[in-house]
Each structure stands twice: as structure tokens, then as C-alpha cells.
Amino acid sequence: MPINKDEILNSYKWIKVPRYVDDESLTWEERYKRLDEHHVRETTFLVEKIRELAKLLPDTPQENI
DSSP, X not given: OOOOHHHHHHOSTTOXXXXXXXXXXSOHHHHHHHHHHHHXXXXXXXXXXXXXXXXXXXXXXXXXX
């Protein structure tokens, strides 16, 4: 399903990684590990999305990008 440009520019709904929810019943080490894992998933998704969008750019150098 294609992503709408306005959705990318004006919201975070297009990011397909669920929002992190802290669980205060866990130890700080477990909470840290879960948060770190979440950041890795989110970063990986965003890097892949940037690569996907970069493929849509022309191969010739552009001024003022």
C-alpha cells in the first residue's frame, strides 16, 4: 500500500513499528533492553524507508537538494 506524502510529512502513522510502551513492573535492565530493541526496530524501519524513497530520486546530481 503506497504511503501518502501528506501522511509522511504531517504524522507518524506511516511508521509501522508500534509505539513503545514502558512496563514499570520490569527491572530497569529489562526495561532498558526492551527500549533498546524497540529503537533498533524503529531505526531499521526508517533506514529501509529512506533507502526505498532514495531509489525514487533521479541518478543525476541535483543542485540544492
